[in-house]
Amino acid sequence: MNIVIVGGGAGGLELATRLGRKFGRRKKANITLIDRNNTHLWKPLLHEVASGSLDMGVDSLSYRAHAYNHHFRFKLGSLSGIDRNTKTITLASLTDEEDQEVLPERKVDYDILVLALGSVTNDFGTPGVKEHALFLDAATQAEKFHTKLLNGLLKLNKNAEQDKSAVYRIAIVGAGATGVELSAELHHTFNTMKAYGLNELKPSQLKISLIEAGPRILPALPERISASAHKELGELGVDVKTNTLVARGEAGAFITKDDQAIEADLLVWAAGIKVPDQFAAMSDLETNRINQWQVKPTLQTTLDNNIYALGDCAACIMPDGKQVPPRAQSAHQMASHVYLNIARQLKGEPADKEYQYTDYGSLVNLSRYSTVGSLMGNLSKGSMMIEGRIARLMYVSLYRLHQLALHGWVRTGLRMVSDRINKIIRPRLKLH
Known part of the structure; x- marks a missing residue:
């Protein structure tokens, strides 16, 4: 049996790893993972790549090496079509930086298909955003952000020698977890750069604006967590603008609905998610307004029991009528559930086990300054708010749980030791 997983994010890679260990090793199924990139990085860490706190070259995982170690196959490619009648998917031709074809368009047969394509930032059709703002959907975008940031700080350090009033301005639209965590990481990066030769930099020269259309930051989390994070950001000097709707983007500024300009040297858009339009258009599977595939409680798509969807690209409705939130813990839980149903199919049993989302709480990391969040979620009558060192440890x-799912106890333990050593021998920031 051919099991094909498209998307090597947290859920897709964990699923491929478990299926490979259980069924690929014993030759009971052929498991293939497909992704457009050669390496994997846990998506919640992308803001750390952007700020320089994390080095992609050290912390990313090679799909090919991981596939070899865990008994599945890896194919480099981007999904361009799904044919449910012939049970094949089409991968677009792959070209290099010089637009030369590396791999032609290819067909891949499947018996079971799992869509784990994740999501991208939703610009809601706001004019000028695609042209002038940066996004943090992939490692390449995070590294582009990092390069721009370093160049901007170098210019600021030079200008500050003659002009003490020189500032570097960053405007971030979207005060969800990504926007809040990025704001704090950028503040940490700015202060740390003084240790590496940028002696003219002063904390007052960094101006970060965090823009949220709603009445408070972290709208998906409890209000007390939002209030605590808002207070921490204010103490760092971040200008938090709530109830501020951005109408368009221009070179060097976001323009609000009331026609006020929020000027910045670096514009970032981190508001909302959706599945790219081209994915929704490549099949007749049911989708919702942000292009997520509609799934049944079993996580099989509504029109085809041989196609599953999990993670951010899946629209799974809970018994209370709410949708499973697009979080890393959701992708992890869904991957585990799809594994169980596929295992039942391979045994000739019906894949009728229904998924139930369990909320273990939420944590938001404010760089080295603080971590806030709640634990237990719906496991108790209420949630327990935590912050400080305990919250940081939980974050x-x-x-580590994601690494444990991929590598097991021994390799994860060795990686933890390696990380401790790297903290001693490597710079505190990626400086190139």
């Missing part, structure tokens, strides 16, 4: 443990 780091989320990434």
Whole structure:
């Protein structure tokens, strides 16, 4: 049986790893993972790549090496079509930087298809945003952001030698977890750069504007977490603008609905998610307004039991009528659930186990300054708010759980030791 997983994010890679260990090793199924990139990085860490706190070259994982170690196959490619009648998917031709074809258009057969394509930032059709703002959907975008940031700080340091009033301005639209965490990481980066030769930089020269259309930041989280994070950002000097709707983007500025310009040297858009339009258009599977594939409680798509969807690209409705939120913990839980149903199919049993989302709480990391969040979620009558070192430890443990799902106890333990050593021998920031 051919099991094809498209998308090597947190959910897709964890699923491929488990299926490979269980069924690929014993030759009971052929498992193939497809992704447009050669390496994997846990998406919640992209803001750290952008700020320089994390080095992609050290912390990313090679799909090919991981596939070899865990008994599945990896194909480099981007999905361009799904044919449910012939049970094949089409991968677009792959070209290099000089537009030379590396791999032609290809067909891949499947018996079971899993769509784990994740999501991208939703610009809501706001004019000028695509042209003038940066996004943080992929490692390449995060590295582009990092390069622009370094160049901007170098210019600021030079200008500050003659003009003490020189400033560097960053405007971030979207005060969800990404926008809030990025604001704090950028503040940490700015202060740390003084240790590496940029002696003219002063904390007052960094002007970060965090723009949110709603009445408070972190709208998806409890109000007390939002208030605590808002207070921490204010103490760092971040200008938090709530109830501020951006109408368009221009070179060097976001223009609000009431026609006020929020000027910045670096414009960032981190508001909302959606599945890219081209994915929704490549099949007749049911989708919602942001192009997520509609799934049944089993996580099989509504029109085809041989096609599953999980993670951000899946629209899974819970019994209370709400949709499963697009979080890393959701992708992890869905991957585990799809694994169980596929295992039942391979045994000749019906794949009728229904998924139930469990909320373990939410944590927001404000760089080295603080971490705030709530634990337990709906496991108790209420949530328990935590912050400080305990919250920071719990935040780091989320990434360790992802590593544990991929590498097991021994390799994860060795990686933890390696990370401790790298903190001693490597610079505190990526400086190139």
